Amino acid sequence: MGHGRIWNWLCIITLVIIILSPLPYEWSGIGQAARGLSVEISRQPDGTLASSPKAEALHRLGLPLRLQSLLLYPLLLISFQLGGGGLGLRRWLEGRIPGKARASSVRLPGIWRELLVVMLFVLVLDIALALIYLPLDSYRGLVLARQFGLSTQTGPGWAGDWIKNLLLALVIDGLVWTGFYALLRLFPCRWPIPAGALLMLAAAAFTLLAPVLITPLFYQVRPLDDQAVRARILALAERAGMSVDEVYVIDASVKTTAANAYFTGFGGAQRIVLYDTQLSGYTPDQVEVVLAHEMGHWTYHHVLLGLLGAGAAAWIGLFGLRWLLDRNWRRLGLRGPADVAGLPYLLAVVAVLTTLSLPFQNALSRYGERQADCFALRLSQRPQAFVELFERLAVQNLAVVDAPAWEKRVFYTHPPIAERIKMAETWETE
Numbered sequence: 001m002g003h004g005r006i007w008n009w010l011c012i013i014t015l016v017i018i019i020l021s022p023l024p025y026e027w028s029g030i031g032q033a034a035r036g037l038s039v040e041i042s043r044q045p046d047g048t049l050a051s052s053p054k055a056e057a058l059h060r061l062g063l064p065l066r067l068q069s070l071l072l073y074p075l076l077l078i079s080f081q082l083g084g085g086g087l088g089l090r091r092w093l094e095g096r097i098p099g100k101a102r103a104s105s106v107r108l109p110g111i112w113r114e115l116l117v118v119m120l121f122v123l124v125l126d127i128a129l130a131l132i133y134l135p136l137d138s139y140r141g142l143v144l145a146r147q148f149g150l151s152t153q154t155g156p157g158w159a160g161d162w163i164k165n166l167l168l169a170l171v172i173d174g175l176v177w178t179g180f181y182a183l184l185r186l187f188p189c190r191w192p193i194p195a196g197a198l199l200m201l202a203a204a205a206f207t208l209l210a211p212v213l214i215t216p217l218f219y220q221v222r223p224l225d226d227q228a229v230r231a232r233i234l235a236l237a238e239r240a241g242m243s244v245d246e247v248y249v250i251d252a253s254v255k256t257t258a259a260n261a262y263f264t265g266f267g268g269a270q271r272i273v274l275y276d277t278q279l280s281g282y283t284p285d286q287v288e289v290v291l292a293h294e295m296g297h298w299t300y301h302h303v304l305l306g307l308l309g310a311g312a313a314a315w316i317g318l319f320g321l322r323w324l325l326d327r328n329w330r331r332l333g334l335r336g337p338a339d340v341a342g343l344p345y346l347l348a349v350v351a352v353l354t355t356l357s358l359p360f361q362n363a364l365s366r367y368g369e370r371q372a373d374c375f376a377l378r379l380s381q382r383p384q385a386f387v388e389l390f391e392r393l394a395v396q397n398l399a400v401v402d403a404p405a406w407e408k409r410v411f412y413t414h415p416p417i418a419e420r421i422k423m424a425e426t427w428e429t430e
């Protein structure tokens with residue numbers, strides 16, 4: 001019991017730190033001073049790029065925020081588990097659901113009752129975590145983003161998105177974890193095999209459905225209607241030998257001043273999506289380079305490869321989880337591996353494994369981005385527009401142009417802007 005007490009205290013301390021953590025960032029005064037800082041990037045005499053003072057300031061807050069999340073989230077979950085929180089929550093839920101333990105007119109058969117407990121456990125945990133992270137999320141998404149002029153959202157607008165995100169998480173996590181524990185009961189030994197297959201199917205379905213079902217919950221999606229830009233894109237696609245008949249634009253400007261574009265889907269359901277902020281103020285040549293880059297992702301099947309790679313890694317991870325659960329369920333006080341009271345432990349393990357895999361994952365991502373950049377230069381033959389595009393993006397998105405090697409390895413999904421510009425500058429037009 002003594003150990004339980006220590007973990008309880010650790011859990012409470014971690015919880016308080018997470019809830020109060022926006023305060024030191026706010027007290028640092030960095031955010032309040034941001035308004036007066038320049039957004040212009042500069043070139044040193046030897047030609048290397050230097051970040052804008054405003055981007056540097058944002059980075060000084062952004063990096064500790066990131067590191068803090070990576071460390072404290074698993075610590076909160078594991079201390080909750082070892083302090084007996086998982087067992088307590090499961091028992092409390094069971095006490096509230098009529099079943100064999102109590103004489104009641106409504107009686108659910110064993111497995112359904114257990115799965116109902118699983119689902120409620122997931123929902124309660126999700127809601128509790130969302131509330132614990134609400135101060136930090138609103139500081140980051142609203143206060144900080146406004147101090148740096150990156151957000152165009154109002155408080156109620158942000159709150160609406162927060163609620164939508166929470167509801168989505170409840171639906172997705174509820175389905176995923178209830179399915180997971182159902183498989184654990186149905187196939188006590190071989191569950192990682194069907195679980196991995198279902199996980200891959202679900203991820204593929206999510207990738208295909210998200211642009212149609214989820215993006216419209218947050219943005220207005222419309223086909224690109226600028227005829228001049230459209231004609232250029234179709235010509236570009238034809239040169240690349242692709243059949244791009246539509247490019248979509250989302251009204252990101254109602255939430256952010258940052259510019260972006262992305263490619264998603266596979267197998268005939270591909271889509272290129274542009275933020276409207278990536279259109280206004282950019283020259284047609286620069287927009288063409290952006291689209292050529294996205295067509296690079298299309299040509300190299302990056303989304304499909306990413307899905308297959310992540311799916312394969314997750315599948316191996318499931319066998320790892322089985323090994324851990326089989327070894328540790330007794331020590332955690334669980335009734336068996338399929339006891340939902342061990343979910344916080346599983347979530348902590350998944351979070352730590354995901355963090356440890358970041359350098360590997362991001363190395364692959366940066367490789368793909370470099371491929372798409374080379375493709376964009378080859379297809380558009382516009383290295384000058386490429387350089388101007390990324391200089392402008394660094395200014396608009398308050399991106400630091402470069403970072404220390406360790407930070408690139410752990411966090412960068414894209415090569416730093418300085419590297420991308422350098423590549424275009426040394427590019428020989430064919």
Ligand SMILES: [Zn+2]
Pocket residue numbers: 293294297369372
């Ligand atoms: Zn890309």
